[in-house]
Amino acid sequence: MLLEVKNLKTSFNTSRGKVRSVNDVSFSLREGEILGLVGESGCGKSVTSLSIMGLVPKPEGIIEGGKILLEGIDLLKLSEKEMCKIRGNKISMIYQEPMTALNPVFTIEEQIGETIKIHEKLKGRVVRERVIKLLDLVQIPNPEKSLKKYPYELSGGMRQRVVIAMALACNPKILIADEPTTALDVTIQAEIIDLLKDISKKLRTSIIFITHDLDVIAEIADRVAVMYGGKIVEETDVNNFFDNSLHPYSKGLMLSRTDNINKGERLFSILGMVPSPYNMPAGCPFNPRCEKSKDICSVKVPELFGRIEGHKVRCWLYAENEG
Numbered sequence: 001m002l003l004e005v006k007n008l009k010t011s012f013n014t015s016r017g018k019v020r021s022v023n024d025v026s027f028s029l030r031e032g033e034i035l036g037l038v039g040e041s042g043c044g045k046s047v048t049s050l051s052i053m054g055l056v057p058k059p060e061g062i063i064e065g066g067k068i069l070l071e072g073i074d075l076l077k078l079s080e081k082e083m084c085k086i087r088g089n090k091i092s093m094i095y096q097e098p099m100t101a102l103n104p105v106f107t108i109e110e111q112i113g114e115t116i117k118i119h120e121k122l123k124g125r126v127v128r129e130r131v132i133k134l135l136d137l138v139q140i141p142n143p144e145k146s147l148k149k150y151p152y153e154l155s156g157g158m159r160q161r162v163v164i165a166m167a168l169a170c171n172p173k174i175l176i177a178d179e180p181t182t183a184l185d186v187t188i189q190a191e192i193i194d195l196l197k198d199i200s201k202k203l204r205t206s207i208i209f210i211t212h213d214l215d216v217i218a219e220i221a222d223r224v225a226v227m228y229g230g231k232i233v234e235e236t237d238v239n240n241f242f243d244n245s246l247h248p249y250s251k252g253l254m255l256s257r258t259d260n261i262n263k264g265e266r267l268f269s270i271l272g273m274v275p276s277p278y279n280m281p282a283g284c285p286f287n288p289r290c291e292k293s294k295d296i297c298s299v300k301v302p303e304l305f306g307r308i309e310g311h312k313v314r315c316w317l318y319a320e321n322e323g
């Protein structure tokens with residue numbers, strides 16, 4: 001297995017006390033696979049990805065437990081210096097807003113070139129050739145000309161392509177894409193998704209694709225993990241997810257898709273709000289919003305039950321058939 005996250009627990013010390021944002025998260029990622037991590041805002045998706053990158057803000061953020069095994073090596077045991085070598089070389093991350101990753105005063109060539117120079121001791125012409133190759137890979141038209149441009153001269157979609165090129169500069173095995181298309185309009189969003197799928201196929205790059213949008217999941221993911229209240233509540237392959245999701249939260253998300261309005265149905269939205277980590281309900285974090293809630297649900301957190309091969313669900317409704 002390329003990446004295995006095991007029982008990850010990440011908390012923050014805040015003025016209102018300690019809160020656990022990622023609570024016992026486990027999942028794995030195979031080579032070349034695209035895992036969609038989906039859930040409403042605040043459920044712990046970004047903190048999960050920052051934990052993998054070793055970028056949880058310090059000193060308030062603390063990883064309190066778990067393992068993050070990259071090809072068997074626990075990243076949580078590495079020094080900051082060793083983690084620097086992992087970032088960019090083995091795992092890269094792209095964010096929602098491309099401008100956060102770009103420096104407005106440098107040209108595209110300077111920015112991507114800098115990333116290459118930091119990680120590999122290359123100079124001059126060789127660097128430029130690599131930059132051109134990367135711009136070509138992310139399908140930026142006319143790479144030789146685009147090199148000279150500054151971020152503000154590019155559209156949002158083109159900027160995100162530059163950021164993807166920077167993330168791929170050292171040919172990482174894993175790309176973590178945290179809502180990379182959320183700020184873009186729908187057509188551009190579709191183009192970026194196609195590009196990432198294409199890159200994953202061509203380079204065998206594994207992608208953790210984070211989004212709150214099930215339509216995006218349907219387009220890009222091979223496998224889906226649904227997060228709620230700092231936990232993974234369901235995990236299965238993408239086709240099974242759309243045909244046969246089991247968790248009441250997943251079913252609610254499914255019903256609130258825009259597709260369902262187009263078909264003339266009333267927009268369903270899950271009642272209530274995502275729980276704040278300051279005020280996590282006892283038992284299953286979804287129980288206060290769940291129509292199917294039973295007595296046990298507000299008392300005990302369900303395990304991830306796996307009665308079907310490759311399909312796990314953290315819900316008491318599915319516990320009976322556990323051996």
Ligand SMILES: Nc1ncnc2c1ncn2[C@@H]1O[C@H](COP(=O)(O)OP(=O)(O)O)[C@@H](O)[C@H]1O
Nearest residue numbers: 012021040041042043044045046047048057277
């Ligand atoms: N630096 C921080 N300090 C305190 N709480 C944080 C910090 N970063 C994130 N959180 C909290 O952790 C929870 C999960 O956040 P996040 O992972 O960003 O959610 P998502 O990406 O799914 O929208 C949220 O309740 C958020 O307020």
Ligand SMILES: [Mg+2]
Nearest residue numbers: 045046047178
């Ligand atoms: Mg986020």
